[in-house]
Amino acid sequence: MVQENNNKGNQISRRSFLTTGATAAAGFMIVPRHVLGGKGYTAPSDRLRVAGIGVGGKGESDIAEFAKGPADIVVLCDVHDSRAANSVKRFPKAKYYKDYREMLDKEHKNIDAVSVSTPDHNHAVQAMAAMQLGKHVYVQKPLTHDIYEARKLTEAAKKYKVVTQMGNQGASGDGVRQLMEWYNAGLIGDVHTVYCWTNRPVWPQGIPWPTEKAEVPKDLDWNLWLGTAPQKDYVNKLVPFNWRGWWDYGTGALGDMGCHIVEPPFRVLGLGYPTSAEASVGSVYVDEFKQGYFPDSCPPSSHVIMNFQGKSGDIKLHWMDGGIQPARPEELGPNERMGDGGNGAIFIGTKGKMMCGTYGMYPSLLPSSRNKEVNVAKTIARVPEGHYVQWVNACIAGYGKKELSAPFEIAGPLTETILMGNLAIRSYDVRKPKASGNGFDYPGRYIKLLWDGPNMKITNFEDANQFVKRNYRDGFTLGA
Incomplete structure (x- = not known):
């Protein structure tokens, strides 16, 4: 899991945490990855825990693309069960909700980032709710339904210091x-x-x-x-x-x-x-x-x-x-x-x-x-890892650490x-x-x-x- 943002943009990998001699917030000493799992082991702190809001259709393909990188799809949320069925089958360990508000209330401590792929009129409220909890967000295009909403999400990304990307993959x-x-x-x-x-x-x-x-x-x-x-x-x-x-x-x-x-x-x-x-x-x-x-x-x-x-x-x-x-x-x-x-x-x-x-x-x-x-x-x-994994890697690195193709400062305007x-x-x-x-x-x-x-x-x-x-x-x- 990625350390929760808490609006401070201080997400860092387990290895860099060790380098500074810090300890985990819970008070236990972090152990080097080679001790935990041997050569090639990926520490939990180097993987992104993603929740998907809207996981049928384009949302289904979005979270599948995230999973190709160092990301775990841990929560699914959709109002239409049959549309979500493929994602539920593909990620059987993920918890499932219908209401994004309930999902964020109960699962915010268990997730690092949220993907929003719902109809346009709900993008802004769902993304904003996640950002206010310090969660990184990936939002399908268009970013919002209204001009005002786009401006507010752009401002919120900077205010809450979260990593953002819009789903215009051509960027x-x-x-x-x-x-x-x-x-x-x-x-x-x-x-x-x-x-x-x-x-x-x-x-x-x-x-x-x-x-x-x-x-x-x-x-x-x-x-x-x-x-x-x-x-x-x-x-x-x-x-x-x-x-x-x-x-x-x-x-x-x-x-x-x-x-x-x-x-x-x-x-x-x-x-x-x-x-x-x-x-x-x-x-x-x-x-x-x-x-x-x-x-x-x-x-x-x-x-x-x-x-x-x-x-x-x-x-x-x-x-x-x-x-x-x-x-x-x-x-x-x-x-x-x-x-x-x-x-x-x-x-x-x-x-x-x-x-x-x-x-x-x-x-x-x-x-x-x-x-x-x-x-x-x-x-x-160029972006050899592609649009989706670029966002995953940027989330793991932390706010302001990696360049993105369509952060809200570009996607908003x-x-x-x-x-x-x-x-x-x-x-x-x-x-x-x-x-x-x-x-x-x-x-x-x-x-x-x-x-x-x-x-x-x-x-x-x-x-x-x-x-x-x-x-x-x-x-x-x-x-x-």
């Missing part, structure tokens, strides 16, 4: 590092425009909330699944995947894929908070001469433009989803793949262009013939940027119901929203600020 990949080296070498000059796109959503969006109730699966605790979200009746096929298309729970295609696709330009160009955002969205057919916009549901497609102040001038970043793609660069051959096919990012600079796919994979200079001609030295360290795009998409005016009877108008989509990043506020359209921070359902809070 540890070679691709984004190759892009950074090309850019730093000046191969494409100063970037002024970036296009990011995805073929998602691959779940229903742009639809009205179903009017027919459905039976809650017998092994699902619906109340706990709702968590911070408003009380509603269960609807068919919402779980385990289609929740992504509803604003109460998910963050749409932009929230789902933005942390993978926007991350490379965000990191390569050193972007901060956007200064403004504007959005257009696809509508759906309702009946003759009538378009449909449904405020409960993310739109079927969108195009968001965000502006940033770069080191060498303004940078315009385009986000496109729902199958919308930018025009093919002239330097790209007619049969060459753009991005990875369904997703990608293109950087347009004053001297050239480069592109990549999801996670920063398949980095390429344009035209592709340049890749054979250019030889830039590797100046940025990236998530805020992603969610700023959603704020532009959602900016309706509740005071001006439309004659069509849907009860909402969307004037925020027809203006440029000016963003005060440090203060988390739209300065020229007050109704947009309702989406910076949610009100939680009773029983859930962000912090003590």
